[in-house]
Amino acid sequence: CRLGGSALVLFLVVFGSRQCYGAVNSFCSWGCTPIKECKVIYRDLVTAKVAREKQQNSKVDKIISLVREYICDDKAEQVCCPEYMGQFNNTITNTVNTVYAINRDTIVVRSNMEEDRWTNAEAFFWRYEDCFPWLDYKVELDYNDVEEDEDRFEETKMLLPGSLSVEDIRCMSVWEGDTEVGQAHLAWHKRIHKTG
Numbered sequence: 001c002r003l004g005g006s007a008l009v010l011f012l013v014v015f016g017s018r019q020c021y022g023a024v025n026s027f028c029s030w031g032c033t034p035i036k037e038c039k040v041i042y043r044d045l046v047t048a049k050v051a052r053e054k055q056q057n058s059k060v061d062k063i064i065s066l067v068r069e070y071i072c073d074d075k076a077e078q079v080c081c082p083e084y085m086g087q088f089n090n091t092i093t094n095t096v097n098t099v100y101a102i103n104r105d106t107i108v109v110r111s112n113m114e115e116d117r118w119t120n121a122e123a124f125f126w127r128y129e130d131c132f133p134w135l136d137y138k139v140e141l142d143y144n145d146v147e148e149d150e151d152r153f154e155e156t157k158m159l160l161p162g163s164l165s166v167e168d169i170r171c172m173s174v175w176e177g178d179t180e181v182g183q184a185h186l187a188w189h190k191r192i193h194k195t196g
Contacts, residue, residue, distance in 0.1 A: 067079075084100055086187060090113060126169065131173075
């Protein structure tokens, strides 16, 4: 499904008319990208277009709210494109959730798990690939192969601890008390220019 030029203009007008840039625009570690070149955001816009055609207004509103967080400019032509890092195996929902980096020290898990479950959860990160000795380290970074559930538009942001950056982390495990929420092998495919 392709997003036509007129539909994209409609979305740009909606985003641009609110004078609301996302929190990401103040610090986009890898620079802003034209909205049509960001596969994650573009896929969201296609999903919103289909939802609008089906008159699923709450879904459209949710997607617009989500995408607005990544807008970099007042014309809504540039976004801080989330970078795909891997898949989170969620043992609570028995689903596989997508993990993105949104800047050099913050990742996002996109899922449909209730927000209060994430509030009480604690995330742990490793720099080394042997973090889960019983699992072979394997991450496919081809976002084109990722099949996302079209109803997963809840994003949980996780600030990386200390001096860790998205370039460093290879594994993540999330716990709620004594219960494992899930785990992920993660990878980073490009270099971020160091500041300072």
